Amino acid sequence: MWRDEMRPGQTRFYRVPLDWGQQLGLSAELSSAQMTKTYGSASGGLTVSLYSPSRSPISDKDISYDGKQAGITMGKTPPVAYENRFADDRAVKPVAIAGWYYVAVTMGGKVAEFTEDATPVPLTLRLDVTGTPAKAPAYKGSLAAGGFGVDAEDRTAAKEGLTAPEAAAAAENRSVMRVVAGAGFGTGTLLLLVLGGWILLGRRGRGATAA
Structure with a gap:
């Protein structure tokens, strides 16, 4: 319904x-x-x-x-x-x-x-x-x-x-996630390291701003 x-x-x-x-x-x-x-x-x-x-x-x-x-x-x-x-x-x-x-x-x-x-x-x-x-x-x-x-x-x-555009966007998102998931453990590790770097830089940035 x-x-x-x-x-x-x-x-x-x-x-x-x-x-x-x-x-x-x-x-x-x-x-x-x-x-x-x-x-x-x-x-x-x-x-x-x-x-x-x-x-x-x-x-x-x-x-x-x-x-x-x-x-x-x-x-x-x-x-x-x-x-x-x-x-x-x-x-x-x-x-x-x-x-x-x-x-x-x-x-x-x-x-x-x-x-x-x-x-x-x-x-x-x-x-x-x-x-x-x-x-x-x-x-x-x-x-x-x-x-x-x-x-x-x-x-x-x-x-x-879902509407047709929404369904297409959802399918594209699922496709991207499959590519990321299939890229392998090494890439996953690299992504975690990069994200860790962003977090570290973010913290440093906040500290510098506060000073």
């Missing part, structure tokens, strides 16, 4: 990794808003859209919003499978590769006509990933090189709720 806030006219994007054989169920709920009129209603006040790793549309659904609590529940996607690309169903065909699936949640601009625009409306997004990850089909090339597929870092980023 993910909690956020929205204002009229805004669209927020979220992503979730799906591995081979997994399915995604999702729902979005807008809480009550601060009303500026006794009554108001906007057709398409809440819209939820789902996209594949290649940004192909899978499904979308919208409902009207009158300032009171309202929600949308989407049907589960089919299990991610290579053969889905040959399906005739537009909601099945795009679910043909493992990777990041994207969710767009939009609050209609007309909602501003009867609600307080300065006060954001709480949004609750629920994502339900089911299914045991299956073996990937044999590709000639690398899925990761093409920007697809799911790995341990993707799962970690999803569990921690």
Whole structure:
């Protein structure tokens, strides 16, 4: 479950990794808003859209919003499978590769006509990933090189709720730590000596300043 806030006219994007054989169920709920009129209603006040790793549309659904609590529940996607690309169903065909699936949640601009625009409306997004990850089909090339597929870092980023830039920064930090850790005992000793020198210089510096 993910909690956020929205204002009229805004669209927020979220992503979730799906591995081979997994399915995604999702729902979005807008809480009550601060009303500026006794009554108001906007057709398409809440819209939820789902996209594949290649940004192909899978499904979308919208409902009207009158300032009171309202929600949308989407049907589960089919299990991610290579053969889905040959399906005739537009909601099945795009679910043909493992990777990041994207969710767009939009609050209609007309909602501003009867609600307080300065006060954001709480949004609750629920994502339900089911299914045991299956073996990937044999590709000639690398899925990761093409920007697809799911790995341990993707799962970690999803569990921690990291954005794409945050996940990239975390991966870079882990890479640097692996390089330092793999450099060997001698380098570790050298680092300790250098750090010790910094501490010594720091102490001397403080002493000189105090004098």
